[in-house]
Amino acid sequence: MNVRITKKFTFEAGHALYNYDGKCKNLHGHSYQLYVTVIGTPITDTTNPKCGMVLDFGDLKQIVQREIIEVFDHAIAFNAHTPHAALADELIAQGHRVIKLPYQPTSENMVVDFAMRIQKQLPPHVKVHTMRLHETENSYAEWNLADNTPLFGLITTTLADKKGIIFDLDGVLVDTAKYHYLAWKAIAAEFNFNLTPTLNEQLKGVGREDSLRKILQWAGHNLSAEDFESTATRKNELYLQHINHIGEAELLPGVKNFLQVLKAEGKKIALGSASKNARLVLERTGILPYFDVIVDGTIVSKPKPHPEVFLRAAEGLALKPEECCVFEDAPAGVQAAKAAAMAVIGVGSKHSLPEADEVIEGF
Missing domain, CATH: 3.30.479.10 (6-pyruvoyl tetrahydropterin synthase/QueD)
Structure with missing residues (x-):
């Protein structure tokens, strides 16, 4: 009682x-x-x-x-x-x-x-x-x-002995994944291919070039190196058109409060994202000051599920991999965190992220 x-x-x-x-x-x-x-x-x-x-x-x-x-x-x-x-x-x-x-x-x-x-x-x-x-x-x-049960439980149990917290960006901190989808859908349409939401799930956490390769494979198209580069650039331009006017409203519920709590707890915070526009998104949504390290698509050469992005983030925080915990919403990201020997908390559903150590619906 x-x-x-x-x-x-x-x-x-x-x-x-x-x-x-x-x-x-x-x-x-x-x-x-x-x-x-x-x-x-x-x-x-x-x-x-x-x-x-x-x-x-x-x-x-x-x-x-x-x-x-x-x-x-x-x-x-x-x-x-x-x-x-x-x-x-x-x-x-x-x-x-x-x-x-x-x-x-x-x-x-x-x-x-x-x-x-x-x-x-x-x-x-x-x-x-x-x-x-x-x-x-x-x-x-x-x-x-x-x-505050999910938040409170994480802070006092799972994250209690972790010194560094590494976040993916799209679908974890901000709701900009929809803009990636709209941009990729427009690119796929150029090849007479319908990019469905189900197929788009396979692009989450994957870099721009590898995402384009997947779409070309699904559509049965090949491009010259020059056309490939221009198409990837065009996709980014479409994405930037969508995010040029984003603000704090694009943050997922509870994110800013969670970052504040982590800082109050003395945690080091890093971003580990495939996005080449990560810093811009953090700045536009007002959460850039909370991050000690940003590792994004402009720095890493190997896309998730390769662990490079998370290993570099831990290195930037001057921490060992086992001292860090990753928040991810994509299977490729969960696999990357596991490959880096880090604890990983999935953001989404247990069904879609079965390999995560723990899964939360949000913050």
């Missing part, structure tokens, strides 16, 4: 929200109230001095004090990925207590960060159930376990 226990904490902290369109863009402070609720089964061992408790309130107090209160109380928080970083450095030089965070210091982002910090310190039988952070008496942000 699970039981929840809750403890209230308070701390004073200041922050400023860079580029915000309201008063909170200015440096200001809050008297924060934090309600921490954990859930677990009461201890039944009668020889244990904590028998009958889910977690001693004193132990919970020590954890929250150490991980949050002592860090944030009477400190000023800034987003390290904005020009506010320079202001933070200036204040630090003057002896002020400043925190440079890998995210915008809103109550929403802070409460997610707090949940992750606390969970890492709890015993195995106890989970964070709810974190509620009040900026004022009437305004608060709440993190709930039931709303």
